[in-house]
Amino acid sequence: MSAEFPRAGFWRRFASLVYDTLAIIAFAMLTVVLYLFAIQGLISLDVIALNGAEDVSARIQDSLLLSGIRSSLLVLVGLVFFGYFWTKSGQTIGMRAWRLKVQTNQGSLISWPQAIIRSISAFLGLGNLVVLVDFKNKKALQDYLSKTEVVTLTKEENKRVYRELD
Template structure:
């Protein structure tokens, strides 16, 4: 990999975030469907009482425990998405399209837990705003807190990352 990769600017970061946001929404929808099916199974088996709820979705909204479990699952799925992709290749699907890569300051890939922490520290993308004032390094809040950087890859380097996954 080239060591002369340029720090990624705010435009590419936000474009990548939009792509990845759509993928995370799809995973969240799938997670929600699976959770609904599990709660329905619990109701069918008599483990969970419906109470006054009209359906399973209403039950989850009314039951604090089920509501919190669902929210925790959605956060875990999102964190796992980013942690997995960043630790595997340094790129999510959106980052691949925009030729971006997350890496540690020594050039190696972040660990899963470093990627998970980085995704939490991103504050739903708001951490990227620091790039606007960090003229020298162009690092976001999550980059500083996780000891990483986001760089723009050349087309050749981006292809190398993609081929290395085979």
């Protein structure tokens, strides 16, 4: 456990996840729009045919490959969002608002492999439910699997982390 800062409880983590979900939805929408434009471009160039579909969205929905690519892109958006913020400063947008920071058990920034393990093992935030029963350690499933912890920062430390990004 971090000697300097206490581990974060469930409700702070949940509130942070709500903020981050809103940001990810915005990135996901942008990704889907760009994907639609790309597929429409390929249809215009006769690389892909509509195959009787009403429009580009219907064509994507009718194709296992195209819908699979779209789904993969959306998963990638989430992985890159969390991975980038966690490896750069230890804080996502929501974590910064709620003064949370993810770090290794030794207190340093996490690596990309740890970020990917955390993201996948969080199961859309459900991994945080473990915190509700882990009274002693206040660790989520993703914390255990990635050998990380989420701590609550003081206001001063939160500002210092933010200033270091400049």
